[in-house]
Amino acid sequence: VHVICALDEHKRKRFSGASLPLPPGPVALPIVGNAFSFIGPFGHNPHRILTSLAKTYGSIVSFRPGMAGNFVVVSSPEAAREALINNDAALAARFVPDNTRALGHCSESMFFLPTYSHLWKQHRITLGTSLSSARGLDTTRPIRDRHACRLSEHLRFCSGMPIKIGEAVQGTVLDVMSNILFTKDVTHLRVKGGQLFKDLLVEVLEDWTKPNVSDAFPFFASLDLLGSRRRISRGLAKLYKFFDEEFVERRLGSSENHHDLLDFILSQHAKSKLTRSEITKFFTDIFLAASNTSRIIVEWAMALLLKHPEKMKKLRAELAASLGTKEFVQESDLDKLPYIHAVVKEILRLQPSAPLLPRMVSTDGMSLGGFSVPIGTNILINLWAIGTDPTVWPQAGEFVPERFLGSPSLDFRGSEDFTYRPFGAGRRMCPGLDFAAQLIPLLLASMLHKIDWSLPDGIVPEDVDLRDRYSMVLELAKPLIAVPVSTV
Numbered sequence: 001v002h003v004i005c006a007l008d009e010h011k012r013k014r015f016s017g018a019s020l021p022l023p024p025g026p027v028a029l030p031i032v033g034n035a036f037s038f039i040g041p042f043g044h045n046p047h048r049i050l051t052s053l054a055k056t057y058g059s060i061v062s063f064r065p066g067m068a069g070n071f072v073v074v075s076s077p078e079a080a081r082e083a084l085i086n087n088d089a090a091l092a093a094r095f096v097p098d099n100t101r102a103l104g105h106c107s108e109s110m111f112f113l114p115t116y117s118h119l120w121k122q123h124r125i126t127l128g129t130s131l132s133s134a135r136g137l138d139t140t141r142p143i144r145d146r147h148a149c150r151l152s153e154h155l156r157f158c159s160g161m162p163i164k165i166g167e168a169v170q171g172t173v174l175d176v177m178s179n180i181l182f183t184k185d186v187t188h189l190r191v192k193g194g195q196l197f198k199d200l201l202v203e204v205l206e207d208w209t210k211p212n213v214s215d216a217f218p219f220f221a222s223l224d225l226l227g228s229r230r231r232i233s234r235g236l237a238k239l240y241k242f243f244d245e246e247f248v249e250r251r252l253g254s255s256e257n258h259h260d261l262l263d264f265i266l267s268q269h270a271k272s273k274l275t276r277s278e279i280t281k282f283f284t285d286i287f288l289a290a291s292n293t294s295r296i297i298v299e300w301a302m303a304l305l306l307k308h309p310e311k312m313k314k315l316r317a318e319l320a321a322s323l324g325t326k327e328f329v330q331e332s333d334l335d336k337l338p339y340i341h342a343v344v345k346e347i348l349r350l351q352p353s354a355p356l357l358p359r360m361v362s363t364d365g366m367s368l369g370g371f372s373v374p375i376g377t378n379i380l381i382n383l384w385a386i387g388t389d390p391t392v393w394p395q396a397g398e399f400v401p402e403r404f405l406g407s408p409s410l411d412f413r414g415s416e417d418f419t420y421r422p423f424g425a426g427r428r429m430c431p432g433l434d435f436a437a438q439l440i441p442l443l444l445a446s447m448l449h450k451i452d453w454s455l456p457d458g459i460v461p462e463d464v465d466l467r468d469r470y471s472m473v474l475e476l477a478k479p480l481i482a483v484p485v486s487t488v
């Protein structure tokens, strides 16, 4: 075994083809590489496994999970800065998980298209202008306000009943997005065959984010051993059809102007800049990206506030003092609510929705921290390791929103020194950042203004389950259930 490992190491060094050494890392076994480290009970926590590797080997570590090529994981602010800023252009691509190849989704998806692709640039411009620009945010503000108010009303109506926090938030976010895109609520709509749109979306997402053995051993891909590619293809086909028939087809047959994102997209289609297949994949990406991340952040915030009733009390006191007798929170109130922003920022530090930023080296000759990182290497920026590093953050593992009150200039965009970058950086930085920075504090405030919360079935704050589960995003291992109590 030692001889084979030595040969393997020799081959890796030759593969680097550069005078600089490859980053250090655990010895990889022939064929399986380091795959065993990622299966079994720890398989759901790659962010933790990679953080412990960094403690042993340093902030730039290489490993090989199977036969899908080398991965380099970056776990310090300095190295993350070097990767995402100095080497932004070299990291134009992303690793493409096998599940996202279903129906060729990845080849037209803005998550996976390389940044030099024309379609990627066009989608970024569309999102930048319609969603995240000052004008886009102004135009869409009434939609966010209206749905946040509806969420409050719904929770007050459910007073005394245990509810799944994630479901309530996800439904609201889907309706916010669908009103921006199509001027319509989608949560109550059924796809052909009777399934609700939101259930179908959750189903596709769940399968999509499951680990697939073909990612580590690509030669299994054609066999689709777990059947996930077939299931995802079926779900995606329904989603594409829903978007195409329910919205694109209908709007093409109407002369009405709605001034929404669909009108804008169809104007691009009329100029032959976008095909219908590209349009439906774009909608799929937007719904998946927006609903999942926003749901997770609000769910984490509620779990941590229920675990720390004194912080919940502080937050509700801020709302009461700033809003007084006003019945519902509006986005225009957010400037008066520094503590709610601090809570959201703290969640994004402690439990970043995307804890491992995936990139792939797409040019020759790249180096990182004095190590060679050859073309084709997958890079993971471990935001979770940086956010919970005790040498970077005092009381790193604790929920202390107050730390952000003292530095109001530290916004969601993150810090120059890369100790805090929850939305990524460089040209692939999240295009939904400014939008999410408005929506998430608004939703959280709407859940807490004139609503008290308790835990069901005699659960005490100490027992709130904060275990996490990685599935491309970092969510609570168990969905949070809590009881709203209206104080109106």
Ligand code: HEM
Pocket: 110, 111, 112, 131, 285, 286, 289, 290, 291, 293, 294, 297, 352, 353, 354, 357, 358, 422, 423, 424, 425, 426, 427, 428, 429, 430, 431, 432, 433, 435, 436, 440
């Ligand atoms: C709390 C909310 C959100 C968080 C924490 C978040 C975080 C992120 C992160 C970390 C990335 C990867 C950036 C990188 O590689 O440097 C990303 C990418 C992306 N996000 Fe978000 N996001 C959020 C909300 C949204 C929303 C509301 C939208 C949509 C409208 C959105 C759309 C996207 C898209 C399309 C990408 C891929 C960008 C690309 O590869 O070019 N995100 N997001």
